[in-house]
Amino acid sequence: MPRRLPRRFAGLLLLSTFVATQPSAAQITVAGVRDLSFGSVTRGIPASISPSDVVNSGQWNIGVAALRTIRLTFTLPTNLTGPGGATLPITFGNSDAWRKETLALGAGTFFNPNNPVTFLVLLGPTVTVRLGGLVSPSVSQVAGSYQGTVILTVLLL
Amino acid sequence: MSTRTKLGAAILLALGLGFSTAQAQSATIQALATVLAPITVSGARDLDFGSVFPGVNKTIGVTAATSGRFDATGTPLANVNISFTLPATLVSGANNLTINTWTGCWNPTANSAAVACTAFTPSGSTTAVSFGAAGNLWVFVGATVAPTAGQATGSYSASVQMTLAYF
Numbered sequence: 001m002p003r004r005l006p007r008r009f010a011g012l013l014l015l016s017t018f019v020a021t022q023p024s025a026a027q028i029t030v031a032g033v034r035d036l037s038f039g040s041v042t043r044g045i046p047a048s049i050s051p052s053d054v055v056n057s058g059q060w061n062i063g064v065a066a067l068r069t070i071r072l073t074f075t076l077p078t079n080l081t082g083p084g085g086a087t088l089p090i091t092f093g094n095s096d097a098w099r100k101e102t103l104a105l106g107a108g109t110f111f112n113p114n115n116p117v118t119f120l121v122l123l124g125p126t127v128t129v130r131l132g133g134l135v136s137p138s139v140s141q142v143a144g145s146y147q148g149t150v151i152l153t154v155l156l157l
Numbered sequence: 158m159s160t161r162t163k164l165g166a167a168i169l170l171a172l173g174l175g176f177s178t179a180q181a182q183s184a185t186i187q188a189l190a191t192v193l194a195p196i197t198v199s200g201a202r203d204l205d206f207g208s209v210f211p212g213v214n215k216t217i218g219v220t221a222a223t224s225g226r227f228d229a230t231g232t233p234l235a236n237v238n239i240s241f242t243l244p245a246t247l248v249s250g251a252n253n254l255t256i257n258t259w260t261g262c263w264n265p266t267a268n269s270a271a272v273a274c275t276a277f278t279p280s281g282s283t284t285a286v287s288f289g290a291a292g293n294l295w296v297f298v299g300a301t302v303a304p305t306a307g308q309a310t311g312s313y314s315a316s317v318q319m320t321l322a323y324f
Contacts, residue, residue, distance in 0.1 A: 030184040038190035040235070040323055047190070058186045080190055088190060135190050143194040143232055153183040 028070070028156045029063035036131055036150060044139035051098035051110065051130040058131040060152045066124035071155040072099070073116040077148035080135065086142035092133045102126040118157070194232045194292065196321050202226040204298055204317060209254075212306040219262045219270045219297040227319045228268075229294040237321050238283035239263070239296060247302065247313035254313040258301040265289030270297040285324070294321075 036058030041047040049056045064070055074097070079087035092113045100108030103123040111117045113131055121127060129152060204225030209215045217224055231237060246253035262274035263286045277284045279298050288294050296319060 028180065028182050030182040032184040032186040035186050036188040038188070040191045040193050042193055042323075043195060058188065060184055060186065077188060080188055082192065088192065090188060090190075131186075133188065137190075137192050141192045143192050146190045146192065148188045149185055150188050151183050151185050153181050155181045 027063070027065055028068075028154060030152060030154045031061050031063075032059075032152075033061050034059040036133060038133075038135050041135060041137050043137050043141045043143075046134055046136045048134040049132040051096055051132040053132065054130075057098075058150060060129045062127040062129060062154050064121050064124055064127060064154075064156065066121060068124070069118060069120050069157040070127075071116050071118040071157060072097075072129065073153045073155070074113040074131070075149075075151035075153065076113060077150065080146035080148040082146035083142050083144035086144070086146075088141065088146040089136045090133055090148060091136070092131070096132040096134075098130045098132075100128050102128060191232075193235060193323055194230075196229060196231040196237070196323070198227055198229040198319065198321055200225075200317075200319075201228040201295075204300060206302050209302055209304050211304050211308040214301055214303045216258070216301040217299045219260055219274065219276075219299045221299065224270060225298040225317060226268075226270075227296040227298075229288075229296065229321055230292050231288045231294070231321070231323070233288055233290050233292040236285060236287050236324055237294070238324050239286055240281055240283045240320050241279040241298075242281065242316075242318040242320075243279060244315035244317065247315045249309065249311035249313040252309040252311060252313070254308060255303040255305075256300050256315070257303065260299040262297050264295045264297075265293065268295045270295075279319075283322075 036049060037056045038047050038049055051057045076092055077090055080090050082088055094112045095110040097111050097113035098108050101121060101123050131150065202225060204217060205223040206215050206217055243259055244256060247256055259279040261279040262270050262276045264274040265287055266273055266289045298317065
């Protein structure tokens with residue numbers, strides 16, 4: 001015959017289970033997976049990369065448990081830096097960022113990387129974030145390789 | 158401390174652990190672009206067969222002093238496709254002179270068809286080549302003209318066009 005637990009122990013047992021299944025702050029991870037690559041561009045001709053581009057868009061993977069709210073904030077460059085300190089303007093439009101939970105159905109959600117975005121992660125355990133953009137070389141742009149840093153900060157709320 | 162108090166403290170502790178203050182994690186990627194120098198290309202030397210005789214074919218090879226030559230500049234070491242618009246005949250008024258059997262070679266390091274020049278067959282299809290470390294490219298072309306036995310005398314000419322595009 002199973003013994004019935006005293007009520008106070010049953011409460012503690014429930015509490016333990018609850019705590020064990022909730023993610024802690026340390027469970028969130030962010031990894032840069034792929035650089036945003038514009039490839040070769042020509043003087044005087046703007047070149048864009050869509051976040052839908054699975055080869056050239058920038059990508060991060062976020063590890064986060066289900067039912068947690070996170071806030072994404074990008075630190076975006078306004079210029080890429082090239083030979084001798086030459087600068088190449090780079091801008092990001094309203095739909096140049098995209099996110100999708102790995103396990104979720106559907107096409108994901110486009111958003112503006114210039115503003116923080118907050119949302120509830122329904123399924124977890126991974127959210128993919130991609131970034132596109134636009135570079136605008138001038139007609140006298142110095143030839144060579146240009147580079148800039150993009151940071152994605154994920155805040156677990 | 159009563160059992161109820163202990164339980165309350167445990168709940169508060171657990172909530173504190175489970176819902177700790179907001180914490181941020183960051184990761185960095187790079188945004189990368191390569192700005193290409195514009196391509197320049199010029200017809201540097203005409204493909205010149207000189208005098209030819211009716212019924213006698215004449216070939217000008219790429220290493221000949223009168224082979225055709227294009228000089229191009231672009232981004233050092235960049236890959237580029239070259240393609241040609243080639244005539245099937247040279248023209249003198251209403252008369253045509255057949256030209257065929259095109260030959261070519263490209264050299265990214267020196268203005269020479271004799272040394273380190275890579276052979277290819279000029280055509281409308283693309284050929285992948287590359288600029289040299291100094292951003293130069295020399296392309297040489299040769300061909301054969303085939304005058305008929307009754308070829309009309311005169312000066313014959315046609316245009317040969319080379320197109321370059323980065324890839």
